[in-house]
Amino acid sequence: MVDTLMRAGSELQTMLLAQALAEAGESVSIGVLARWERELDPRVASLAEQGVTVDLLTNSRGPLGWGAALYRLRLRLKRNPPDIVYAVMSRSGLLASVASVGLSVPVVQARRELVSARRGGRIRALVRNCSLRCSAGLIANCKAVLRQVESSEPVDRLPRTVIFNSIPPEFFDAVPPEDIV
Structure with missing residues (x-):
């Protein structure tokens, strides 16, 4: 899970990790909390060709958007529980932690600490x-x-x-x- 997809940073590392896991034969899915930049569409398409599912969990950042993302993620975790949820950044980690309450889905959270955070x-x-x-x-x-x-x-x-x-x-x-x- 990641907040958004970008050309650099943790978001790019998430895409590269998903690509490497898919190449190794693992089933991988990325849940994204915000729309990604248009320039990334070819990379997202290549991930899809390798079998990586990229899901946009919400279209907005407000309370309704977060509620929708929480609902969609919780449904996905219930219907098809993954071995592990790797959440990048604090917002996606918080959302994954709340969505996994009561489910036997471990959540691993990684985040960077910026001064602005x-x-x-x-x-x-x-x-x-x-x-x-x-x-x-x-x-x-x-x-x-x-x-x-x-x-x-x-x-x-x-x-x-x-x-x-x-x-x-x-x-x-x-x-x-x-x-x-």
């Missing part, structure tokens, strides 16, 4: 601060797990890192005990 209303600041608090809680939990593992396992002090994994266990293949190192 810090200028915004109270709601934007509230959402950003809430997500930062949640991230801080996850990091604190990982550190607590690491301390507990280090104190309970009689193993030499090797460098260890505990990484929070928000993807549900059912998305992973079972590993037999003899394969565990």
Whole structure:
């Protein structure tokens, strides 16, 4: 998912990633929140030729547009749940997170932090601060797990890192005990 398609930046990287995944035989779909520039139509057409679905989720940025995008995305996630939703930029990440509530669809969010992104209303600041608090809680939990593992396992002090994994266990293949190192 991406806010819009452009000739450069994260948006172009999203298109290149989708193209590479499609060439590797993966099923890929891009949900776009705003119309893309006309000059990109040939690139979007070439993505379609490779089997990448490019969907415009809304035509407007107002509350009705966001509501329509949320509704369309939620329907798509219910009807054909993907393995993962990769959301680029904060608006598409927020929309994907809300649309996936109650569904077993993991959302991975990437965003760039621009100085202009810090200028915004109270709601934007509230959402950003809430997500930062949640991230801080996850990091604190990982550190607590690491301390507990280090104190309970009689193993030499090797460098260890505990990484929070928000993807549900059912998305992973079972590993037999003899394969565990």
